[in-house]
């Protein structure tokens with residue numbers, strides 16, 4: 221089956237190109253601590269062996285940045301750096317990577333007095349000097365607050381689109397065109413809507429597709445498949461990542477799952493309407509990365525799924541996140557959210573903090589809150 225792809229521009233990421241009818245590239249991300257060079261190199265090599273075209277590595281500190289230079293020396297796959305608040309670290313790491321990912325929503329936290337435009341110009345200059353691509357990575361849980369203010373409380377897609385479009389406009393204006401965009405949400409249906417809307421206005425910009433916090437396989441793969449089938453079959457998407465909550469030694473499954481989905485779509489094995497069960501219990505969990513502070517997180521995500529089995533017909537969303545960087549923000553939209561610290565798990569009901577509990581008692585507490593949420597929904 222031939223799928224007519226959107227006429228996107230070609231974007232060079234090290235030895236590969238995406239967009240403009242190049243094959244759709246498959247990516248993953250390391251979940252080891254970046255400063256642990258041996259463990260991270262081992263994971264990059266495992267992902268390379270699984271067939272990754274690009275491997276992303278998070279950098280939060282100078283120590284991580286230094287480690288990345290050594291990781292580069294010991295590996296050969298195309299590398300992307302994932303920047304958090306400290307966008308200036310781009311200058312330290314750019315010579316070690318092929319691509320720089322920044323999140324427009326995170327540019328505000330560091331050097332608050334400086335306009336975001338100046339920060340983007342800095343990133344574009346660094347990327348241009350070092351021959352890197354850029355990904356403007358917009359995420360539902362950390363949208364630019366200035367854009368969020370302009371839209372209604374329940375419009376999650378509007379601010380994401382406005383943010384992505386204004387960053388594209390600026391990169392275009394400064395003549396930096398070697399960039400792609402991602403618009404990720406944990407809800408596959410929103411991922412479909414937001415990417416379709418983006419590409420209607422900007423069919424020229426290559427898109428990196430992903431469902432964030434898709435969760436544990438097989439559900440995580442199914443959620444992602446729903447979004448990818450609907451988008452790629454319409455010609456949208458130039459590179460993909462399947463985000464799964466799996467232990468470190470199984471990260472290669474993200475690549476295998478991505479390749480399988482692509483193969484099925486190109487063979488016409490697209491379920492015309494994939495009816496993802498948006499009515500029942502929806503457990504989302506992040507794919508874990510180097511920011512996880514307690515490895516018990518992956519087991520906790522599985523235990524939450526098993527414990528909540530009894531509630532599967534109830535329309536409740538539970539989010540389980542691995543760290544304090546994105547956990548607090550990305551659990552706001554869930555009915556119940558858990559985000560993991562080194563010793564405690566923080567429990568939330570929507571945006572409201574309920575308290576923090578030891579890993580050994582959090583499930584009991586979650587059950588109490590889940591029963592209360594179910595009861596309150598039933599009485600509405």
Ligand code: SF4
Nearest residue numbers: 506508509542543546
């Ligand atoms: S929530 Fe935290 S641990 Fe999980 S993927 Fe995002 S940054 Fe990494």
